[in-house]
Amino acid sequence: MPIIRVEMFTGRNRDQKRELVKELTEAFVRTCGGSPDALTVVISDVEKEDWGSGGVLCADKYPD
Amino acid sequence: MPIIRVEMFTGRNRDQKRELVKELTEAFVRTCGGSPDALTVVISDVEKEDWGSGGVLCADKYPD
Amino acid sequence: MPIIRVEMFTGRNRDQKRELVKELTEAFVRTCGGSPDALTVVISDVEKEDWGSGGVLCADKYPD
Amino acid sequence: MPIIRVEMFTGRNRDQKRELVKELTEAFVRTCGGSPDALTVVISDVEKEDWGSGGVLCADKYPD
Amino acid sequence: MPIIRVEMFTGRNRDQKRELVKELTEAFVRTCGGSPDALTVVISDVEKEDWGSGGVLCADKYPD
Amino acid sequence: MPIIRVEMFTGRNRDQKRELVKELTEAFVRTCGGSPDALTVVISDVEKEDWGSGGVLCADKYPD
Numbered sequence: 001m002p003i004i005r006v007e008m009f010t011g012r013n014r015d016q017k018r019e020l021v022k023e024l025t026e027a028f029v030r031t032c033g034g035s036p037d038a039l040t041v042v043i044s045d046v047e048k049e050d051w052g053s054g055g056v057l058c059a060d061k062y063p064d
Numbered sequence: 065m066p067i068i069r070v071e072m073f074t075g076r077n078r079d080q081k082r083e084l085v086k087e088l089t090e091a092f093v094r095t096c097g098g099s100p101d102a103l104t105v106v107i108s109d110v111e112k113e114d115w116g117s118g119g120v121l122c123a124d125k126y127p128d
Numbered sequence: 129m130p131i132i133r134v135e136m137f138t139g140r141n142r143d144q145k146r147e148l149v150k151e152l153t154e155a156f157v158r159t160c161g162g163s164p165d166a167l168t169v170v171i172s173d174v175e176k177e178d179w180g181s182g183g184v185l186c187a188d189k190y191p192d
Numbered sequence: 193m194p195i196i197r198v199e200m201f202t203g204r205n206r207d208q209k210r211e212l213v214k215e216l217t218e219a220f221v222r223t224c225g226g227s228p229d230a231l232t233v234v235i236s237d238v239e240k241e242d243w244g245s246g247g248v249l250c251a252d253k254y255p256d
Numbered sequence: 257m258p259i260i261r262v263e264m265f266t267g268r269n270r271d272q273k274r275e276l277v278k279e280l281t282e283a284f285v286r287t288c289g290g291s292p293d294a295l296t297v298v299i300s301d302v303e304k305e306d307w308g309s310g311g312v313l314c315a316d317k318y319p320d
Numbered sequence: 321m322p323i324i325r326v327e328m329f330t331g332r333n334r335d336q337k338r339e340l341v342k343e344l345t346e347a348f349v350r351t352c353g354g355s356p357d358a359l360t361v362v363i364s365d366v367e368k369e370d371w372g373s374g375g376v377l378c379a380d381k382y383p384d
Contacts, residue, residue, distance in 0.1 A: 003326070005325050006323070009321065017116075019350075026347070037117075041115070042110060050237070051235070052234075053233075055218065057213050065181060067136075068134050070156070071130060078241055084160055090247065092136075094147075096148055101245075103247070106238060149372030153374070169373075170327060177299075178273065181295070181297075182292050182293040182295065183292045185273060188274065196263075198284070200288060211286075212284065215286060216260075216283050216284070219279035232321070306363040308360065308361035311345035
């Protein structure tokens, strides 16, 4: 039943997302129990233009 | 004032979203009261590449 | 697989939440298809002290 | 450590987002304390087709 | 229509939340336009036991 | 910069949350890179009364 959601900068490819989903699910089951089948992961890619840190847009802070 | 947010696979068209907003709003007011005018619905389309279930990416589990 | 989340003022009882979950699920399936079994609803009760509208805390705007 | 997230209609440009991040961060620190460096802002642009109000899709209510 | 949500450590009082709602709303309108009346703010108090940073629980990192 | 949020049934103790934060952080860094210091985890405990699945309240489906 648990839901894990991840917000991260755009740029990871499908292989990384596949591994991320697998490893987050395993990490949850190992530490909190339950069945992996019941666990949902939702990933949001966030553009640097839509992320701020310390009052500064990440598009300015970390230009490509 | 209530906020309903929906995450679902990409693919529904505007007619379906229109009906979804209408019916979710009616369902809320019918069961919990309040005015429909105060209710907000936000929809997020999620790609199968960004959704995992049972430790497996939905892009792999349900290929198009 | 869809996830519906609801934020509303604290105060609804279990019967209302039971009906809300049932009706939101039916509304989704009716308009967007899919199986009700795959659908998750998560409810968050929000205190009036934690909700603002028009720049004003709802605890001030709508005192009990 | 605080996280502020903003959902708004698509359409603001990078300059507006830059100012938004700056001003939200300052507003938080001024009222709640803490260091601006610890504060994260995440912005989500939402299409009018994905936003409902009063049971009506905003794409219908506020056509471009 | 915009929605701003804030997650922060538990501990701010109602006066701080009142000011926070007021100032976040003003900051949004000043930088992105729109009417303050259409803007919603939702605050979530998060316990240090429910917040992790750098792989460490904040309850351990910042004990009371 | 990434943010991971977990929604799960109320009931895990601090030791489980500590391990969860540690292991989710490691899983993210291993698969997607970046520094663990930049990663935030936020946990939400959800009551069975606030969680629905298949149109049924989990408080009814899985009574204590």
